[in-house]
Amino acid sequence: MPKPDEARKRALFDNEARLSWVLAALAGLIGAAAFMHTAGYFVTFMTGNTERAILGHFHDQNDTAAAAAGLLASFVAGVVVASWCRRHYWSGHPHGPTLLTTFSLATASIIDIVRFQDPETASIDFVPILFVAFGVGALNTSFVKDGEVSVPLSYVTGTLVKLAQGIERHISGGDYADWLGYFLLYLSFALGALLGGLLSMLVAGWAMLITATVVCLIVTGYTYLHLDRHGPLSDR
Incomplete structure (x- = not known):
């Protein structure tokens, strides 16, 4: 049996960790697609949406406040629905939420294409963004331990708070395993956002949503056909 520290270090780069990097990058890409091609909607930043939903009324921006509240509600609904599906339908597929995210992104892409037939359109309408926020909420339930998101x-x-705490533990006598996992997760999200920003300079908003949908579909296929068959099948 490996020592606890050795097992913890191995876990930094196992299948679950690598998948978390991919999904974090996907979340960053999705967030960038929504932010860069709209009036600045956040689908990954619920702290900001909460403040917008409240403070928008103080700046005579009632529409912005209402949009932020809608995104909050859609995000929470995504978490609730994905968690319910995990409990009742995905006992053998712990990463099943990626399927729900793929469906949400595909729906958003279809709605966006239907509502904006002009290929030169540079913005994503708010309606499909609600589906994107729902998908991001669902995506956040991809890793669960003891019934809670891990x-x-x-x-x-x-992630940054845990990263900083891990750095302090390393300085105080720990090792790199105390913070490296959080750093890699943060870096993956940032790289996904960077990729989304670069794509926004090359393609229209609807194309970015389609790109995110394809990537999510590939990841979903991998988790269903490989990881959930050869990796952990239960909430740990």
């Missing part, structure tokens, strides 16, 4: 993919604030 890897919050788009909760960057929490």
Whole structure:
């Protein structure tokens, strides 16, 4: 049996960890697609949406406040629905939420294409963004331990707090395993956002949603056909 420290270090690069990097990057890409091609809607930043939903009324921006509240409600609904599906339908597929995210992104892409037939359109309408927020909420339930989310993919604030705490533990006598996992997760999200920003300079918003949908579909296929068959099948 490997020592606890050795097992913890191995877990930094196992299948679950690598998948978390991919999904964090996907969350960053999705967030960039929504932010860069709209009036600045956040689908991964619920702290900002909460403040917008409240403070928008103080700046005579009632529409912005209402949009932020809608995104909050859609995000929470995504978490609830994905968690319910995990409990009742996905006992053998712990990463099943990626399927729900793929469906949400595909729906958003279809709605966007239907509503904007002009290929030169540079913005994503708010209606499909609600589906994107729903999908991001669902995506955040991809990793669950003891009934609670263990890897919050788009909760960057929490990741940075844990990263900083891990750095302090390393300085105080720990090792790199105390912080490296959080750093890699944060880096993956940031790289996904960077990729989304670069894509926004090359393609229209609807094309970015389609790109995110294809990537999510590939990841979903991998988790269903490989990881959930050869990796952990239960909430740990």
